[in-house]
Amino acid sequence: MNESTPSSRPLLIVDDDATFVRVLARAMDSRGFEVVTANNADEARSQARRHHPRHCVLDLKLGDENGLKLVAELQALVPDMRILLLTGYASIATAVEAIKRGAHDYLAKPVDADAVVRALMEEESAGGEDELPEAPEAPLALRRLEWEHIQRVLTECDGNISETARRLGMHRRTLQRKLGKHPVRERPDQDH
CATH class of the missing domain: 1.10.10.60 (Homeodomain-like)
Known part of the structure; x- marks a missing residue:
């Protein structure tokens, strides 16, 4: 994909784990995505300004920074960017907060590239329909x-x-x- 093509908008991957970023970027590239990467919030903001990515895969923990804070900033820079939040600490509270702040989906690490693609493409095909998750039948431990x-x-x-x-x-x-x-x-x- 050529960056100068107006319809080609990249996927931004933001994570402080350089190895994870490299592996996921390679996997997403092989699945047809143009990929730009960032290892911290400042780089993420800079890449968003420069490339106007269509999608963003954002880690919740960026070293000492909190990825949740970055969600609104990225949305302000690129209003139609769809953000998928990743975290090693999956919790309902974090998921709810991520969605409230503007993330479109949420996946727990470890995650494979196919799950990321499914999450990004489901967002596209859902067309903004609000689906409520099913409530658990039994109370939480x-x-x-x-x-x-x-x-x-x-x-x-x-x-x-x-x-x-x-x-x-x-x-x-x-x-x-x-x-x-x-x-x-x-x-x-x-x-x-």
Whole structure:
């Protein structure tokens, strides 16, 4: 794809993990996308201004920066850009906040390129229809609810661990230990 072609608008991949960016960029390129990349918020803003990407794959954690904050900035720079947020810490609270801030979809890492393509193309074919996700039949486990609450407060504190620990009334190290664990899964046999 040629950058000078008006109909060709690239995919912007924003992640502070250079290896992940390289692998995903190569995979998306082989699937027909023109790809531009950024490793931090400043580069992302610069690439958005320069290339006016049609799609963006954005990581929630960009080093010390929060990808959620970047969603609105990128939307302001390129209003019709569709943003897919990726995170290693999948939680309902983070997903809701991402959508409220303007992201169009949300995937948990690890993610493969086919899942990214499906998410980007489903957005295109959905034509703006609002589909409500099905509510779980069984209540969430207590540990999962705790995880969700921690993620919600962490999001409200813009990723600041010390402030989150203060608001939750727990020691900072305890919070870091809880965040270091993978999110609690609901029941593995839930899809029956």
